[in-house]
Each structure stands twice: as C-alpha cells, then as structure tokens.
Amino acid sequence: MRTATVDREGIRGPDGNLPWTAFREDGRVRWPFLGTYENFRLLDPLTRFIAIAVEALACEFDPNTAILLASGTGCLATDRLFEESRHAVLRPALFPYTLPSSPMAAIAIRHRVTGPGLCLSIAPDDTESPLAEAHRILAADEAPAVIVCVGDVVPGETMSMTATLVRP
Amino acid sequence: MGNRRVFVQGSGAICSLGVGRVPFLDAIFRGESGVGPFQRLSPKEGPEDGPEEGAEKCVAGAVAAGWADAERIARAVIEEAGEADAMILATTKADLSGVVGEGAGEGVPYRLLRRLHSRGGPSAAVSCACASGLAALALAGRWIRSGHADEVIVVGVDILTGFVLDGFRGLLALDDSPCRPYDASREGLNLGEGAAAIRVGTTPSEIEVIGWGESNDATHVTAPARDGAGLARAAQLALDRAGLAADEIDLVHGHGTGTPFNDAMEGQAILRAFGQTPPPLCGSKGQIGHTLGAAGVLESMIAMEALRRGTAPANVRLETTDLDAAVVLPREPMALPRSRTAMKWAAGFGGINAAVIFQIA
Numbered sequence: 143m144r145t146a147t148v149d150r151e152g153i154r155g156p157d158g159n160l161p162w163t164a165f166r167e168d169g170r171v172r173w174p175f176l177g178t179y180e181n182f183r184l185l186d187p188l189t190r191f192i193a194i195a196v197e198a199l200a201c202e203f204d205p206n207t208a209i210l211l212a213s214g215t216g217c218l219a220t221d222r223l224f225e226e227s228r229h230a231v232l233r234p235a236l237f238p239y240t241l242p243s244s245p246m247a248a249i250a251i252r253h254r255v256t257g258p259g260l261c262l263s264i265a266p267d268d269t270e271s272p273l274a275e276a277h278r279i280l281a282a283d284e285a286p287a288v289i290v291c292v293g294d295v296v297p298g299e300t301m302s303m304t305a306t307l308v309r310p
Numbered sequence: 311m312g313n314r315r316v317f318v319q320g321s322g323a324i325c326s327l328g329v330g331r332v333p334f335l336d337a338i339f340r341g342e343s344g345v346g347p348f349q350r351l352s353p354k355e356g357p358e359d360g361p362e363e364g365a366e367k368c369v370a371g372a373v374a375a376g377w378a379d380a381e382r383i384a385r386a387v388i389e390e391a392g393e394a395d396a397m398i399l400a401t402t403k404a405d406l407s408g409v410v411g412e413g414a415g416e417g418v419p420y421r422l423l424r425r426l427h428s429r430g431g432p433s434a435a436v437s438c439a440c441a442s443g444l445a446a447l448a449l450a451g452r453w454i455r456s457g458h459a460d461e462v463i464v465v466g467v468d469i470l471t472g473f474v475l476d477g478f479r480g481l482l483a484l485d486d487s488p489c490r491p492y493d494a495s496r497e498g499l500n501l502g503e504g505a506a507a508i509r510v511g512t513t514p515s516e517i518e519v520i521g522w523g524e525s526n527d528a529t530h531v532t533a534p535a536r537d538g539a540g541l542a543r544a545a546q547l548a549l550d551r552a553g554l555a556a557d558e559i560d561l562v563h564g565h566g567t568g569t570p571f572n573d574a575m576e577g578q579a580i581l582r583a584f585g586q587t588p589p590p591l592c593g594s595k596g597q598i599g600h601t602l603g604a605a606g607v608l609e610s611m612i613a614m615e616a617l618r619r620g621t622a623p624a625n626v627r628l629e630t631t632d633l634d635a636a637v638v639l640p641r642e643p644m645a646l647p648r649s650r651t652a653m654k655w656a657a658g659f660g661g662i663n664a665a666v667i668f669q670i671a
Contacts, residue, residue: 209526214420216437221409221418225473234480238532240473241402243439243660250528250661256540258524259662260445263419263435271434275449278456284524284547 143309146198147293148191149302155198162194171197171252186220186236188213188295188303189245195305196249196289203307208257208285211246212264212272215294249289257285266294269304276308286310316451317515317671318508319461321611322390324383325504325598326370331390334608335615339643341624343597344370345488345500348470367486370502370599371470380405383505384426384467391507395431396459399423400446400466401603402439406473422467432459439658440565441524442466443506443606447666448522450510461511466607469503474602481532489568491593492577492625492639494632499567502599506607517614518671520651521554523547527661534572534657538579544663545583545655552667554651556584559667561622561652563613566593567600572657577633579655589653590638590646592616596626606656606664613652614668620649 146155153160165171171193185193192211220239227233238244242261250259258279264271269292276288286309293303323330326344327337337344348366372383380401403409404422419435427433432453438445443466450462468474478484478501485498510519525547527540534540549556562584564576580588594612601608616622622644631639655665 216418218409221403221406221473224477225409228472228476232476232480234477237477237480238659240477241439241659242437243441243658243662244531245660246662247526247528247531247660250526251530254528256526256528256543258448259438259526259660260449260524261437261660263421263423263437265420265424275434278452278458281456282452284452 144199144201144307145304146195147302147304148195148198153194153198156200165194165197186239187297188217189248191293191295191301191303192245192249192291193252195291195303199305199307201307203253203255204286205255206257206286207255208279208288209246209249209255210260210272210276210288210290211242212262212292213242213294214264214266215296216242216263219296273306273308280308280310314455314512316454316510316519317513318517318519318614319511319513319515320391320509321507322387323506323608323611324386325372325601325608326502327598331611335611338594338597338612338623339619339621341626343488343626345599366475368488368500369470370500372504380422380467380469381425384465387505387507388463388465391463391509394461394463394509395429396453396462397427397433398446398450398462398464399426399435400442400464400607401468402437402442403471403474404467405469406471426465438662439660440602440605441656441658441662441664442603444654444656444664444666445524447508447606447610448524448664451519451522454510454512461509463507463509464607465507466604467505468602468604470501475501483569485568488627489596490627491566491568491596492573492631492633493628494630496568496570496573498569499595500599502601504598504601504604504608506604506611508607508610514671516671518669519666520669521548521552521667523551523665525663529661532659534575536575538575538582540661541575541579541655541657541663542582544665545653548653548665548667559589559651559653560646560648561589561613561616562591563609563652563654564591564593565656566595568595577637580637581634586636588637590622590640590644592622592625592640594623610654610666613654617649617652617668617670620646622646
C-alpha cells in the first residue's frame with residue numbers, strides 16, 4: 143500500500159516530507175492552489191486536500207481504479223458556507239460541493255479513473271472500515287485498485303487527509 | 311470473494327404517493343402523481359429549515375402527509391421492511407442536523423445512521439449524491455456475497471429543506487411546473503422527499519439481486535457525460551456480474567430527472583448498453599419527484615413491482631420525446647412481453663453511475 147498524508151504540517155508520502163505547497167512550487171500540480179477559498183474558484187477545502195493527498199501518492203492509476211472517500215465531517219465546511227449564503231447572497235457554485243461525490247469527481251477527472259466511486263460518512267477517527275471496504279471491493283473483483291481517502295477538512299477545526307492506494 | 315446469492319426479504323416506503331409499500335406501488339401503477347404545491351398539515355410539522363407553506367409550487371412532499379422528519383420516516387420504513395443486524399443508510403443531506411442546530415459539527419449521514427442503527431451488526435452511511443440508493447444496494451450485495459453480513463437493511467431517506475431547494479434552484483435545475491422526464495419540453499426536476507427500505511439477505515425469496523455495476527464519468531463535477539458512456543459502462547458491469555446478455559433485460563427503470571442533460575444522456579446510454587432494440591425505459595420522478603438519497607431505493611421497489619405485475623409503469627406527462635426513436639418510452643402502463651429481469655440505474659453529481667439488476671428467482 144502507498145500512503146500519503148496532508149495536514150497542517152505539510153505532506154508526508156513516498157517522496158518524503160514536503161511543505162504542503164510543494165507541488166505548486168515544483169509545477170507538478172497547480173490546480174488545487176488556483177484562487178483562494180474565499181473566492182472559491184471551483185474548489186472547496188476538502189477537494190484541495192484530497193487532490194494534494196492523491197497527488198502525493200506519486201503513482202499512475204489504472205483507469206478502472208475505484209475511489210473511496212470517507213470522512214467524519216464530510217462537506218461541513220462548504221455546508222456552512224452555503225447555509226450562510228442562503229441568508230445573504232446565494233452562492234450556487236458552492237452547492238455541488240456540499241456533496242462528497244463532487245470532491246471525488248475532481249480526483250476522477252484529474253487522474254482519468256472511471257472505476258466505482260463510494261463516499262462514506264464515518265465515525266470520527268474510523269480509519270479501518272474504509273480500508274476494509276476497499277479490500278472487499280478488490281476481493282469482489284470490482285476494481286483493480288482502490289484510492290482510499292480518509293480525513294476531515296474543516297478550516298480552523300481539523301485539517302488532515304490521508305490517501306492510500308490499496309491493491310491486491 | 312464468496313458467491314452467496316442475494317435475495318430481497320422485505321421493503322417499505324413513504325413518499326408523496328403514500329405511506330406503505332402497497333399504497334405507494336398501487337399509485338405508481340395507476341399513474342398518479344404526488345407533485346404539487348407544498349402544504350403542511352400543521353405549521354409545527356416538518357423541519358425548521360423546510361419550505362413555507364405554498365412557497366413551493368411543485369414539489370412532492372411526504373412531510374405534508376404528516377411525517378415530521380427524516381428519522382421518523384426512516385424508522386417507519388425500517389419497521390415495514392423488517393429490521394436486520396446490518397444497516398446501510400443512503401442519503402444526501404438527510405435532515406441537515408449535522409450542519410445546523412444543536413450539536414452540529416459532524417457528518418450528516420453518519421449522525422442519522424447512529425440514531426437509526428441500534429443493532430450490533432455492520433453499518434455504513436453512503437452519500438453518493440443521487441446515486442446513493444443504488445450505491446448502498448450494491449454495497450449491501452457485496453457485504454452479503456463476501457460474508458461480511460448475512461442480512462442488510464438498506465434505508466434511503468431525504469426530506470425537503472430550504473438548503474436543498476435553494477441549491478437546486480441556484481443551479482437552475484428546478485421546474486416550477488410538474489416535471490416531464492424524457493419529454494422534449496422538459497425543463498428541470500421537481501424535488502421530492504421520502505424514505506424507502508429494502509432488506510436483503512440469503513434466504514431464497516421471490517426476487518434476487520443478481521448484479522450491480524458502478525462507474526465514474528470522470529468528465530465533469532455536476533453534469534453527466536453527454537455521450538452516456540459512463541452510465542452504459544455501469545450497466546455493462548452489472549450485466550457482466552450477473553452473467554447476462556443485454557437482451558435478457560426486460561425493463562430499465564431509469565433515472566429520469568427531467569433535466570435536459572440527464573435525460574438526453576440516458577437516451578444515449580441505453581443505446582450504448584443495449585443496442586438498437588433496447589428494453590423499455592421508464593421513470594417515476596414525474597410522480598414522486600426526485601427524492602435524492604431515497605430515489606434509488608424507492609425506484610428499485612418500482613422496478614421489482616414491474617416484474618411482479620409484468621407491466622412497465624407509464625412515463626407520466628410524456629408526450630413527445632427528443633430521445634432517439636429506438637428508445638422505447640411507455641406513455642401508458644405497458645404489458646411486458648417477458649418480465650423476468652429488470653435493471654435500475656441512476657446517476658449523480660460527481661459523475662457517479664450505478665446499475666442494479668433484479669430478477670424473479
């Protein structure tokens with residue numbers, strides 16, 4: 143299994159420890175850093191962290207790879223922003239990112255993976271059940287590999303995302 | 311991976327067309343519609359964030375029938391379907407209790423699952439947008455085949471909230487008139503609310519879940535792939551898993567949201583998956599609205615009932631379609647020449663596609 147984690151400290155993955163802006167600086171991937179959270183520019187905090195964590199796995203993916211996203215807080219940060227906007231000026235672009243399948247889509251598009259997608263809402267600190275589910279997907283021969291992203295990203299509260307590539 | 315067979319053990323439903331499986335399904339096959347102005351029996355009923363009475367012209371409300379919240383309607387359908395040790399919840403935002411209100415701050419689906427699941431077996435909360443219900447059924451099938459669980463109740467639930475109404479309205483996806491899935495004049499969807507449960511297990515029964523397939527378009531965050539390739543791939547994976555040829559499917563119960571892009575995509579997908587002589591395609595969101603996390607479960611019940619009755623339900627309000635002429639879209643209930651196997655499919659934000667196949671055992 144390859145694993146990479148992104149949190150306030152930076153990136154820890156197969157390429158070692160890096161500052162969390164490393165991929166922008168080395169040009170590997172710029173899109174998670176375009177715009178700011180405030181002006182949104184298509185990406186919410188959860189998507190940004192997932193994008194960087196998956197990038198930090200530093201590998202190619204089979205096109206039929208599955209993606210499994212599991213989070214305790216899910217899209218809470220965007221939920222709150224969208225809820226606030228409802229009482230001020232509605233921000234429709236936020237709404238799709240109140241659903242965890244949207245961050246998942248960003249990864250699927252970026253890495254051209256078209257395998258099954260599964261988003262789970264899990265108990266806080268539950269890191270084992272998503273990995274167990276990934277192994278069941280593999281055992282069922284429903285995908286050749288599974289990108290498992292587990293974490294919570296709520297700015298000011300908790301920000302950690304771990305991506306794991308699970309293969310047979 | 312085990313090869314245990316997966317059978318439907320029970321089901322339950324609450325939506326705008328009725329409380330209970332039988333009234334719901336009878337109304338579907340009579341062609342009734344629960345879409346209309348939002349009304350409450352009492353101003354005190356329903357979620358705090360719910361729409362004002364009369365404010366929504368075209369929704370399919372279940373709360374209007376006196377069912378106050380997501381947890382309550384979920385418990386009711388669980389009771390009707392029969393409990394199981396394992397539970398999988400499918401929802402998008404449920405009652406938003408994790409976002410607003412007292413104790414907010416954790417994931418909405420898991421928060422509701424924790425309240426509903428009192429037994430000690432495995433559990434999961436699936437939030438795959440509009441494909442949540444079918445993703446949950448696929449997950450349940452995987453759990454049973456693998457031996458992770460012997461019996462699983464899959465519960466889909468979502469209710470009308472201002473949050474969700476504003477979200478879809480902001481995306482210009484709502485039709486202020488009763489929606490017209492697959493019709494050339496379609497302009498958008500009507501939101502619905504409801505809950506449904508399907509209990510699956512290993513005990514042989516009338517209907518078997520014989521296959522499922524899931525895929526991602528990997529093309530756009532919200533819009534479906536225009537060519538239908540992703541949904542067709544999910545259908546093909548389900549066929550492969552079931553060991554069936556395309557011409558062995560007798561009916562496809564579609565997603566049929568009434569949005570221009572979704573329905574056009576499905577028209578492409580059914581030809582990709584089934585060729586130029588596809589099985590009939592029918593949808594039910596013109597009758598019950600788009601019930602989001604509940605949709606896949608509620609509409610799977612319709613697909614199974616179509617097999618039992620040997621009849622495809624009508625696509626209500628369909629007059630003239632702009633889909634390919636080869637796509638068979640019943641305008642009235644249609645007797646099926648053969649009614650052994652049905653596919654239910656769905657697509658959701660995030661490019662998620664799912665298909666599940668049911669067969670008379």
